[in-house]
Amino acid sequence: MMESMGLPVPAEACIITASLYCLKTHHLAIQGVAFAAIAGAIIGDNFGYLIGRRVGFPLLQRYGPRMGLTHDRLILGQYLFSRHGNAIVFLGRFVAVLRVFVAVLAGACRMRWPEFMVFNALG
Template structure:
C-alpha cells in the first residue's frame, strides 16, 4: 500500500483516488480546445500521485497524450469550421479575446508549423494552438504530426519530473517544511528591498 501523501496533497487523495485518470483525461482534453482548465497542473499532480504509488504512471501518460492530441484536433475543427467569426463571437467566454487571438495568430503564422510543438509548453498558446492552426489553414496532416510530437514531449517532461518528485514526496515535503521559515524570511527581505528600491527611484525622479 502506498504511503499517505503529506501536507496539502493529502486533501487531494480522495479526488485523485476516485477520479484520477478521468480527471486527467477530461481536464487536458478541454484545455486543449480553448477552455481555461488547469491541464498542466492536473498532469503534474497525477504524476506526483503516480510516483507515490496512487496511480499508474504509464496510464497517466497515455491518457494525457491521447487527450492532448484529441483536444487539439477538436480545436483545429473549431477553427477550420467556425473560423475567426466564431472565435470573435464566443472567444471572450474562454478568455480568448479578439486582440489576444490576433496577436497569437500573428505569432503562430510568423513561426510556421514547428510552433505547434513549442506552443504546447506556452500558457495561452497551448489552449489556442489547434484553433489557430485551423483558422490559418494549416494542412491537417501536418498539424497532426507536429501536435503529436509536442504532446509527447510535453507529457513526457512533466509526467517524468512529477513521477520522480512523487517517489520522494515525503522527503521533499520534510525538507520544505524544515526550511520554509528561512524561505519566507528571504522572500520578505527581497520584497522589502524591491519596495525600497522603487521608493528611492521615485524620490530620485522627483
C-alpha cells in the first residue's frame, strides 16, 4: 500500500517473502497474501491519487523545475492524462518505477477518479 501511495518501498520483496513463508510454514494462506497485496495496491493508489489531487499540482509547480518538470512539461502531463490516462494508469501497474508515482501524478493532473479507479483495479 505504501508503494502505491508514492513511497519507494520494495513491495515485490514483501509479497515474495510472505509467499515463501506460506510455502514453508503453512501458517498463512496464500489466498490471504494475494488478497492483501491486491487490496493494498488498490487502496494505496487511491490514497496516492487523493494526495496528488489535494497537494500534487501546486507542489509540482513549486518544486518541479528542480527535477526537470518545467511548466510546459506539467501542461503536457495534464494533456497526456486527460487523453491517455486510462492506458498510463493500467500499464503503470506493471512498471516498477512508474507504479510508485502514477497515482500521485494522476491526481495532480486531475484525471477523473472513476476512470482512475477502474483502470487501477484492472491493472
